[in-house]
Amino acid sequence: DAGVIQSPRHEVTEMGQEVTLRCKPISGHNSLFWYRQTMMRGLELLIYFNNNVPIDDSGMPEDRFSAKMPNASFSTLKIQPSEPRDSAVYFCASSRGQGNNEQFFGPGTRLTVL
Amino acid sequence: GNSVTQMEGPVTLSEEAFLTINCTYTATGYPSLFWYVQYPGEGLQLLLKATKADDKGSNKGFEATYRKETTSFHLEKGSVQVSDSAVYFCALSDLVDSSYKLIFGSGTRLLVRP
Numbered sequence: 001d002a003g004v005i006q007s008p009r010h011e012v013t014e015m016g017q018e019v020t021l022r023c024k025p026i027s028g029h030n031s032l033f034w035y036r037q038t039m040m041r042g043l044e045l046l047i048y049f050n051n052n053v054p055i056d057d058s059g060m061p062e063d064r065f066s067a068k069m070p071n072a073s074f075s076t077l078k079i080q081p082s083e084p085r086d087s088a089v090y091f092c093a094s095s096r097g098q099g100n101n102e103q104f105f106g107p108g109t110r111l112t113v114l
Numbered sequence: 115g116n117s118v119t120q121m122e123g124p125v126t127l128s129e130e131a132f133l134t135i136n137c138t139y140t141a142t143g144y145p146s147l148f149w150y151v152q153y154p155g156e157g158l159q160l161l162l163k164a165t166k167a168d169d170k171g172s173n174k175g176f177e178a179t180y181r182k183e184t185t186s187f188h189l190e191k192g193s194v195q196v197s198d199s200a201v202y203f204c205a206l207s208d209l210v211d212s213s214y215k216l217i218f219g220s221g222t223r224l225l226v227r228p
Contacts, residue, residue, distance in 0.1 A: 004157075031213060042220050043158075043203065050213035091157050097213055102148065105157030 002026075004106035006092050012112045018080040021109045024073055025094030033103060034067055034077050035091040043091075049075065050097055082113045116141040116208045120219035123201075127194055127226050135189040135222045137178075137204035145206040147171075147180050147187040148216065152201045161189075161202070194226045 005024040013019055025032050033048040047057040049069045057067070064083070069075040079086055089110050093103040121136040139147065146165045150158040162171030167182035176191045187204060204219040 031215075033215065043218050045215065045218075048213075048215055055213050056210060056215065093157075095214070101214075102160040102163065103158075103216055105159065108157050 004092055004094055004104050006090075006106035006109050008109060009107065010110045010112075012114065013082055014114050015083055016081045017113075018078065019082045019086075019111060019113075021077040021090050021092075021111070023075045023077070023092030023106060025075070025092070026104055027073070029094035029096055029104070030072070031095045031097035031103075032069060032075050033093040033095075034075070035093065036088045037091060037108075038088045046077070079111075082111075084113045087111055087113050116145065116206060116217050118204050118206055118217050118219040120202075120204050120222050123221075123223040125222060125224045127224070129196055129226055129228055130193045131226075133189070133191040133194045133198075133224070135202055135204075135224070137187045137189065137219060139185050139187065139204075139206050141185075141206055141208075143209070144182075145208065147178070148205040148207075149176070149178055149187070149189050150203040150205060150218075152203065152221070154200070158203060194224070196226045196228055199224055199226045 007022045034046040036044045046059045047067045052069045067077045089108045091108045093105045095103045117140045119138050148163045149161040151161045152158045162173040164171040164180035170179045178189045201221045201223045203221045205216040208217050
């Protein structure tokens with residue numbers, strides 16, 4: 001099992017540019033989560049999907065952020081336009097969607113917006 | 115709403131010392147409880163879990179007992195090692211619209227000195 005796969009691992013971009021982060025969940029998992037981690041705000045849940053349907057996007061900070069899950073094996077988180085305050089590590093996680101099942105985290109994407 | 119409160123860090127210990135990291139929760143119903151660990155530069159990974167009252171989760175010498183009467187899930191280890199230096203997150207499962215997400219605490223950084 002390859003685990004949760006995220007790409008790219010590192011992204012450096014300039015303010016105003018569009019950024020797309022990608023995630024491939026573990027096969028057979030039907031829940032997918034996007035988190036953001038910063039020193040100031042800690043770990044924040046941005047959005048999560050169940051069976052490819054967005055369930056709760058209340059953590060998405062602004063309209064500049066959007067997420068999609070077109071199929072069970074792929075999700076994207078897009079920031080357009082990006083701002084320096086978006087600099088953070090973005091994690092994707094997946095689970096089987098049951099209460100006592102663990103979430104498996106990817107290695108994260110470190111985003112730096114200059 | 116449901117929430118998790120952890121002791122603030124950092125916690126600094128000498129090798130072979132006893133570790134306790136406090137975690138308390140507020141929840142309706144009977145959530146499952148988790149401890150996750152994040153090593154430097156990595157994503158979170160499950161350390162242990164407990165699914166009902168009085169359950170004890172254990173792994174790698176760490177233990178935590180689900181205490182419903184005190185709404186606590188404190189993490190303990192009898193003898194820490196330098197390699198245990200990491201950030202530890204307490205979490206509970208939360209059922210929203212027939213799907214589960216995790217509510218994380220703010221994390222506690224542990225530094226073990228040789």
